[in-house]
Amino acid sequence: MLDFGILFPALLNGLTTGAVYALVALGLTLIYGVLHIINFAHGASLMLALYAVYLLKEKLGIDPYLALVAVVPGMFALGYLLQRVVINRASHGKDENILLVTLGLAIVMENLALLAFKSDTRTIETAYTLSTVAIGPATIALPKLISFAGALVVSALLMLLMARTDLGRAIRAVAREKQGARLMGIDVDHVYAMSFGIGLACLGAAACFLLPAYYVNPQVGSGFVLVAFTIVVLGGMGSFAGALVGGLLVGVVESLGGLYFGESLGQIGIFALFIAVLLFRPQGLFGARA
Amino acid sequence: MSTRRHFMSQSAAAASALAFPLVGGAQPKAVKIGVLHPVTGALAYSGQQCREGAQMAIDDINKAGGIKSMGGAKIEALLGDAQSTPQAGTAEVEKMNEAGVSAVLGAYASAICLATTQAAAKYNLPHVVDVGVADQIVERGLKNTFRFGPGYKKCAEIAVANLHVLNTAAGKPARTVMIIHEESLFGTGTAQLLARELPGYGYEVKEVIKHANPTRDFNNIVLRMKAVNPDIVIPANYYNEYALLVRTMQQQKVTPKAIYSVLGGAASSYKFVKEFPDAANGIIDCNHWFNPKDKRSAELRKRVEAKGLFYTYEIFNTYTAMMMLADAINRAKSADRAAITDALEKSTFSDHFMPYGATKFVNGQNMGAQPLMTQVLKNDIKVIVPREYREIDPVFPLRS
Numbered sequence: 001m002l003d004f005g006i007l008f009p010a011l012l013n014g015l016t017t018g019a020v021y022a023l024v025a026l027g028l029t030l031i032y033g034v035l036h037i038i039n040f041a042h043g044a045s046l047m048l049a050l051y052a053v054y055l056l057k058e059k060l061g062i063d064p065y066l067a068l069v070a071v072v073p074g075m076f077a078l079g080y081l082l083q084r085v086v087i088n089r090a091s092h093g094k095d096e097n098i099l100l101v102t103l104g105l106a107i108v109m110e111n112l113a114l115l116a117f118k119s120d121t122r123t124i125e126t127a128y129t130l131s132t133v134a135i136g137p138a139t140i141a142l143p144k145l146i147s148f149a150g151a152l153v154v155s156a157l158l159m160l161l162m163a164r165t166d167l168g169r170a171i172r173a174v175a176r177e178k179q180g181a182r183l184m185g186i187d188v189d190h191v192y193a194m195s196f197g198i199g200l201a202c203l204g205a206a207a208c209f210l211l212p213a214y215y216v217n218p219q220v221g222s223g224f225v226l227v228a229f230t231i232v233v234l235g236g237m238g239s240f241a242g243a244l245v246g247g248l249l250v251g252v253v254e255s256l257g258g259l260y261f262g263e264s265l266g267q268i269g270i271f272a273l274f275i276a277v278l279l280f281r282p283q284g285l286f287g288a289r290a
Numbered sequence: 291m292s293t294r295r296h297f298m299s300q301s302a303a304a305a306s307a308l309a310f311p312l313v314g315g316a317q318p319k320a321v322k323i324g325v326l327h328p329v330t331g332a333l334a335y336s337g338q339q340c341r342e343g344a345q346m347a348i349d350d351i352n353k354a355g356g357i358k359s360m361g362g363a364k365i366e367a368l369l370g371d372a373q374s375t376p377q378a379g380t381a382e383v384e385k386m387n388e389a390g391v392s393a394v395l396g397a398y399a400s401a402i403c404l405a406t407t408q409a410a411a412k413y414n415l416p417h418v419v420d421v422g423v424a425d426q427i428v429e430r431g432l433k434n435t436f437r438f439g440p441g442y443k444k445c446a447e448i449a450v451a452n453l454h455v456l457n458t459a460a461g462k463p464a465r466t467v468m469i470i471h472e473e474s475l476f477g478t479g480t481a482q483l484l485a486r487e488l489p490g491y492g493y494e495v496k497e498v499i500k501h502a503n504p505t506r507d508f509n510n511i512v513l514r515m516k517a518v519n520p521d522i523v524i525p526a527n528y529y530n531e532y533a534l535l536v537r538t539m540q541q542q543k544v545t546p547k548a549i550y551s552v553l554g555g556a557a558s559s560y561k562f563v564k565e566f567p568d569a570a571n572g573i574i575d576c577n578h579w580f581n582p583k584d585k586r587s588a589e590l591r592k593r594v595e596a597k598g599l600f601y602t603y604e605i606f607n608t609y610t611a612m613m614m615l616a617d618a619i620n621r622a623k624s625a626d627r628a629a630i631t632d633a634l635e636k637s638t639f640s641d642h643f644m645p646y647g648a649t650k651f652v653n654g655q656n657m658g659a660q661p662l663m664t665q666v667l668k669n670d671i672k673v674i675v676p677r678e679y680r681e682i683d684p685v686f687p688l689r690s
Contacts (some may be wrong), residue, residue, distance in 0.1 A: 009513055050515055118373070120331060121530075130537060135499075237645075259517075262500065
């Protein structure tokens, strides 16, 4: 049996990984859960954000955490434009078209990255990449601890935005009753684009928190997107609290699964948890009953 | 008449004067060689190192007068990128075949070599394997495949036998082992061989853990290591993951009695020793290594380091493999594929600085090829076993 000295660090490690999963899922839950857009380009967008952070560090020497101020607005602008110029126009509002358009976008983004960066796996080295912090019997990598805190802050900001601002109210109104919102004078297309932008801005933040301890290659997004979809459904579609708790839960399950069943079987736990939630609480952990 | 005779003789003189420089300056046709490595993707660093080794060898051969039996024909490299995947490697072989290469040299990783040798076999295209250690590469009866270096079975057997010698000499302080390996053909195959061999010597293999390429978080594996508390940790993976694993062990303060690797990706790399001296200190590795007593190995090292590169096994393995291929082309006296294959089969190449002796191929495997055992001590890599190549006495165990 594993002792506390092993279990506790694994738990912390899982929570810190889960926090980044949650950040990726937060953007997805906004786009997928609230606006009913199935964004298959989510993983590829994360990949683009990671390359942006990578280039800022390698070419201009900008620290990944400082890069937040450039990458988050940059990803927001990209999301806004993508929704307004590509997704909205090409989909003609039809859900099945949106699915194909985002899938196409993902393929284009990945191939552009392949063209620009080849299939190299790249990492960055910072002074703190290998720094650790002792928490009780656990030794945790400093970048993971920062990403954990960062994910909590971004989630809180997003929840505040949704609860307290006009934009948040407009997004919720559009999500609930699109036609009604339009009749009340809300610019639905603008709200859609803003939501898509905010979704991608979350990825920008996730990329800044990820890269000091992670890597980037043109396929890197695919590893996150399946987990993110699982978290969105697990937490309850459209629920930010659900995405956060779901992300942390998935991180812990993966970490403990890896510890007990071996690294390659760690992800089985995620899908076992997913199936259990679908069976016993199909609306998700924080989802409202239909 | 005299005018006509004069004209004829003058014309002949002029013609010969014009013709001679043409004949004298005519170069024999270059021999095209496909140099195929994963220079992008997860294995890009190693692939680029291999390519560098091959190009240095080709430069040396050409500078020394090319293929002498073919009138000094130069070797022309046709560079290919396997993009760290077997599929891309296969596609490159197809392209190289179309381009009319006489042989292929490559392709570093076992899984890629398995695919590229097979693809080359379709065209009876001789394929010299530079690094790929999986024994399946030379066990399929392919007539076109030749590996200069040792396979993983030989490396694993030598490593385990030597571990036992070291452990017995130290009073048998180590009894339990944990193996951590990368998921592809090389790591999985090596781990299986080790797990099979070790119990025969009285060691208990507590756990065998597989991980993906790339992996950026080894915390869980190291936590597992803490729980199992093995006396010896054996990693079998490529450079990046090896380095990260050992660095995570250092962060988590896991200090086994020995880190003893077989074909460890970073264990016998000057790059790793320079960048992470503390993490690398004491690591023992059974790997491709040059004869430290041969001056030519030190000379090549100087030249490699003058280029700002690390003298890793990829460089000297591919360098010597290319030299062996050139020797075969020289004896074949032709760029013809069948003639080169025949010359490779009969190769007795001995003008090299690897600890192998003259080449002797059986089913495409050089029977004299052997790994050496090295240990990182005092920020340098020194040979500890076998005795005839020993530079320093081994330190085992690292802690009691």
